[in-house]
Amino acid sequence: xNAQWQNDVYRRGDIxxxxxxxxxLDTWNQEKPVLPTAHQVFGELWNxxxxxxxxxxxxLVFHAWVTFSATALGFLMGSVLGIGLAVLIVHxxxxxxxxMPWIVASQTIPILALAPLIVVIGFNIFTGTFGIxxxxxxxxxxxxxxxxxxxxxxAVGMVKGLRSPExxxxxxxxxxxxxxxxxxxxxxxxxxMPFLFASLKVGVAASLxxxxxxxxxxxxxxxxxxxxxxxxxYSQTVxxxxxxxxxxxxxxxxxxxxxxxxxxxxxSMGARPA
Amino acid sequence: MTSVVSAxxxxxxxxxxxxxxxxxxxxxxxxxxxxxxxxxxxxGCGKTTFLRTIADLERPTSGTLTINGQTPDQARKSRAYGYxxxxxxxxxxxxxxxxxxxxxxxxxxxxxxxxxxxxxxxxLVNLSGFEKKYPWQLSGGMQQRASIARALAFDxxxxxxxxxxxxxxxxxxxxxxxxxxxxxxATKKTICFVTHSIPEAVYLSTKIVVMSPRPGRxxxxxxxxLPKERPLDIRETPEFLAIAARVRDGLRAGHSYEETx
Numbered sequence: 089x090n091a092q093w094q095n096d097v098y099r100r101g102d103i104x105x106x107x108x109x110x111x112x113l114d115t116w117n118q119e120k121p122v123l124p125t126a127h128q129v130f131g132e133l134w135n136x137x138x139x140x141x142x143x144x145x146x147x148l149v150f151h152a153w154v155t156f157s158a159t160a161l162g163f164l165m166g167s168v169l170g171i172g173l174a175v176l177i178v179h180x181x182x183x184x185x186x187x188m189p190w191i192v193a194s195q196t197i198p199i200l201a202l203a204p205l206i207v208v209i210g211f212n213i214f215t216g217t218f219g220i221x222x223x224x225x226x227x228x229x230x231x232x233x234x235x236x237x238x239x240x241x242x243a244v245g246m247v248k249g250l251r252s253p254e255x256x257x258x259x260x261x262x263x264x265x266x267x268x269x270x271x272x273x274x275x276x277x278x279x280x281m282p283f284l285f286a287s288l289k290v291g292v293a294a295s296l297x298x299x300x301x302x303x304x305x306x307x308x309x310x311x312x313x314x315x316x317x318x319x320x321x322y323s324q325t326v327x328x329x330x331x332x333x334x335x336x337x338x339x340x341x342x343x344x345x346x347x348x349x350x351x352x353x354x355x356s357m358g359a360r361p362a
Numbered sequence: 363m364t365s366v367v368s369a370x371x372x373x374x375x376x377x378x379x380x381x382x383x384x385x386x387x388x389x390x391x392x393x394x395x396x397x398x399x400x401x402x403x404x405x406g407c408g409k410t411t412f413l414r415t416i417a418d419l420e421r422p423t424s425g426t427l428t429i430n431g432q433t434p435d436q437a438r439k440s441r442a443y444g445y446x447x448x449x450x451x452x453x454x455x456x457x458x459x460x461x462x463x464x465x466x467x468x469x470x471x472x473x474x475x476x477x478x479x480x481x482x483x484x485x486l487v488n489l490s491g492f493e494k495k496y497p498w499q500l501s502g503g504m505q506q507r508a509s510i511a512r513a514l515a516f517d518x519x520x521x522x523x524x525x526x527x528x529x530x531x532x533x534x535x536x537x538x539x540x541x542x543x544x545x546x547x548a549t550k551k552t553i554c555f556v557t558h559s560i561p562e563a564v565y566l567s568t569k570i571v572v573m574s575p576r577p578g579r580x581x582x583x584x585x586x587x588l589p590k591e592r593p594l595d596i597r598e599t600p601e602f603l604a605i606a607a608r609v610r611d612g613l614r615a616g617h618s619y620e621e622t623x
Binding site: 270357 | 419
């Protein structure tokens with residue numbers, strides 16, 4: 089993919105008789121390659137993380153932190169919303185029937201179309217109506233998109249989880265004349281834990297996508313999404329790839345973090361070691 | 363003798379898409395305090411349904427049923443019975459002692475009362491030493507013993523057991539049967555026990571209720587004259603075999619041995 093540009097360079101510089109090895113090496117070391125090589129991407133990753141102070145706008149750590157904070161906030165809101173909806177759905181048949189189609193429908197709307205609306209409207213409402221400073225307002229707007237994407241897997245997973253107790257376990261609670269809240273806390277909630285963590289892992293990854301999407305089309309100046317966009321404006325493919333890798337590393341770290349919490353919860357619940 | 367469970371013309375019909383299924387039809391039965399009553403019959407004869415009706419897990423559609431003179435609903439709310447299911451139904455995230463504590467927590471016993479009752483019932487079912495184990499660390503027989511301890515923990519006078527040893531092998535089952543008899547003797551509880559094993563029913567019971575299907579009904583009620591002290595080899599005595607033969611006759615009279623089409 090980089091060959092055409094390299095040939096143009098040779099032609100302009102009147103360089104002929106380039107050996108095949110030299111040609112390949114040159115395509116691997118272009119300043120603005122179409123497809124950067126691994127060493128360029130990791131070099132950029134290294135430069136932008138370790139060699140730059142984390143509070144500088146050139147630092148990927150800085151951008152990752154901006155994206156992470158929106159992701160974390162959105163994930164938190166989405167999880168709480170998802171669990172709350174699941175509890176309502178499991179306990180009320182009317183809510184189940186009326187709300188479930190809307191929840192599914194909400195996920196069929198392309199988030200890319202919705203994101204600018206949410207960011208712009210949200211940002212204006214937060215700064216205008218509530219008088220919140222611009223930075224937290226920007227954060228909140230992105231977090232809403234995160235939450236919008238992450239509440240769905242959590243809600244669906246938790247509905248399944250809260251309904252997972254077997255009939256005899258529910259009958260048992262009935263014979264004890266247990267109240268609905270006792271049945272919930274002593275049976276449904278602990279029984280739903282494996283389902284919760286499976287859906288939280290999906291949810292946290294969706295949150296990150298939401299936060300990045302929230303940064304892409306809105307002229308954000310900070311965050312991995314903004315970094316991706318800036319890279320594509322200035323044909324900085326190395327920067328795009330570095331930001332992409334940073335995003336996937338962040339996603340992996342988030343999923344691992346959820347996994348660690350899961351393992352701690354499992355241990356306290358006496359799960360059979362796998 | 364006071365009656366604990368009393369059923370008069372009890373009927374229960376399940377409505378299904380394929381038409382009505384008569385699970386119980388005109389059941390008349392009195393169970394007195396301190397009795398050990400077995401319900402025996404082929405599947406579909408309504409023995410489990412009858413037990414579930416006593417436990418207020420199913421509603422009768424005709425007739426009357428009283429437990430300690432109360433309706434099943436009142437009896438359940440006053441926690442008149444402990445129920446042991448076919449499967450142990452222990453909560454996997456709770457240790458054995460926490461599983462036994464479950465009904466006590468729900469019924470609002472204090473911590474010290476809970477500890478005292480857990481110890482007492484675990485001794486009763488010979489599970490001492492396994493308090494901190496999780497259910498998956500125990501064998502099937504031990505799990506079912508834990509579930510019996512759980513049903514005993516809150517001192518209900520009536521114990522309802524739905525094929526509690528059905529999933530266990532015969533050696534463990536024999537052992538648990540003789541333990542159950544000792545436990546019954548020690549606690550003086552009234553026990554309703556559903557089974558489809560004739561030797562198990564005869565070995566355990568003071569009264570055997572023979573049931574048959576389509577519609578689910580009682581075909582015979584046999585009072586056992588076996589002594590209270592029952593070693594396992596009582597099952598080879600003529601008295602034992604005579605009662606077993608009568609149970610078999612009762613099942614045959616209810617067409618339980620006929621091929622179903």
